Amino acid sequence: MAQKHKVVVTRQLISEAQTLLEAVPDLDIVQWPSEGPAERSWLLEHAKGASGILLMLSDKCDEELVQTAGESLKVIASFSVGTDHVDREALKTRGIRLGYTPTCLTDAVADLSVMLILMAQRRGGEAIAKVVKGEWPKMPWSPLLMTGPQIRGSTVGFLGFGRIGQATLKRLLPFGIDRVLYSTSKPGKPVNEDHFGLLKEGTIPIEVAKDWRHLAKESDIVIVGCALSPSTKHLVNAEFFSEMKKLAVLVNIARGPVVDTDALVAALDKGEIFGAGLDVIENEPNIAADHPILNQPRCVLVPHIGSATIETREQMATESVKNLLAGLNGEAMVNEVRL
Numbered sequence: 473m474a475q476k477h478k479v480v481v482t483r484q485l486i487s488e489a490q491t492l493l494e495a496v497p498d499l500d501i502v503q504w505p506s507e508g509p510a511e512r513s514w515l516l517e518h519a520k521g522a523s524g525i526l527l528m529l530s531d532k533c534d535e536e537l538v539q540t541a542g543e544s545l546k547v548i549a550s551f552s553v554g555t556d557h558v559d560r561e562a563l564k565t566r567g568i569r570l571g572y573t574p575t576c577l578t579d580a581v582a583d584l585s586v587m588l589i590l591m592a593q594r595r596g597g598e599a600i601a602k603v604v605k606g607e608w609p610k611m612p613w614s615p616l617l618m619t620g621p622q623i624r625g626s627t628v629g630f631l632g633f634g635r636i637g638q639a640t641l642k643r644l645l646p647f648g649i650d651r652v653l654y655s656t657s658k659p660g661k662p663v664n665e666d667h668f669g670l671l672k673e674g675t676i677p678i679e680v681a682k683d684w685r686h687l688a689k690e691s692d693i694v695i696v697g698c699a700l701s702p703s704t705k706h707l708v709n710a711e712f713f714s715e716m717k718k719l720a721v722l723v724n725i726a727r728g729p730v731v732d733t734d735a736l737v738a739a740l741d742k743g744e745i746f747g748a749g750l751d752v753i754e755n756e757p758n759i760a761a762d763h764p765i766l767n768q769p770r771c772v773l774v775p776h777i778g779s780a781t782i783e784t785r786e787q788m789a790t791e792s793v794k795n796l797l798a799g800l801n802g803e804a805m806v807n808e809v810r811l
């Protein structure tokens with residue numbers, strides 16, 4: 473690297489990634505000092521004159537940030553698979569490259585999807601809460617106690633059927649599911665890539681849903697795995713829930729705003745669906761303690777931990793640093809978004 477580049481990193485990184493970054497000579501590293509999220513004002517202040525910014529999904533990369541950084545900015549490296557926090561147009565018009573981490577977190581998020589399906593179907597949150605509250609003595613074992621639907625025999629509907637959706641399907645096949653319906657973010661459109669050869673294998677019927685209504689009507693398990701965009705915001709809404717089966721469960725491992733939370737609360741209240749398992753929710757992490765979703769016994773909500781395995785977070789950090797450095801040096805990234 474001929475000239476000294478300034479890079480801004482909005483979080484402390486796991487050791488291997490930090491070592492990789494610090495080993496680069498002539499790099500002026502400005503790094504948010506704590507484990508918590510970087511303050512916006514700090515990011516804007518330090519972005520000035522930066523050549524690269526490594527940021528998290530909780531940091532907005534918008535026109536303001538890009539403008540503040542100025543002409544020196546060459547690369548944004550996002551520590552995430554989702555890039556809805558990034559204004560792609562703002563980068564594209566200035567020729568700024570965007571790195572992301574779409575491959576290394578597939579297994580971790582697919583594992584969590586299975587956990588959420590089981591929690592929603594088998595009433596995991598409700599069951600644990602009862603034991604913790606000391607209610608077990610009032611509910612001795614009985615044949616119908618805490619029963620819920622099972623995975624075997626299910627039709628599984630994937631709203632968004634990319635890497636994570638397909639990795640989830642791989643995990644569900646041994647459970648004995650019957651059939652798969654899938655759609656991309658624009659329901660009815662065929663999937664771009666057969667990441668695991670599942671479409672070719674033909675073990676069980678795997679079909680493109682005619683539209684969202686078809687998928688909602690026929691699925692016992694609906695998995696939301698599509699990217700957030702204006703066309704997918706509230707894709708799962710009151711009308712969607714009204715088409716779902718009463719014993720069906722909804723799992724969201726994508727982005728909160730794809731599901732209309734008020735409509736989900738209403739659907740659970742009315743018994744339109746059996747339950748839900750959410751890794752993400754609208755307005756996260758700022759959910760009021762008295763939000764009605766928190767009082768839904770059949771809704772399990774975890775705090776966006778889809779990729780939170782030690783191995784995955786290490787890989788995401790390392791890959792983000794590699795993308796950042798590749799962007800500075802005009803080299804190929806591990807994974808780059810085609811803007």
Ligand code: DGY
Binds near residue numbers: 529551581
């Ligand atoms: C991402 O990286 O976009 C995921 O939401 C992390 O779990």
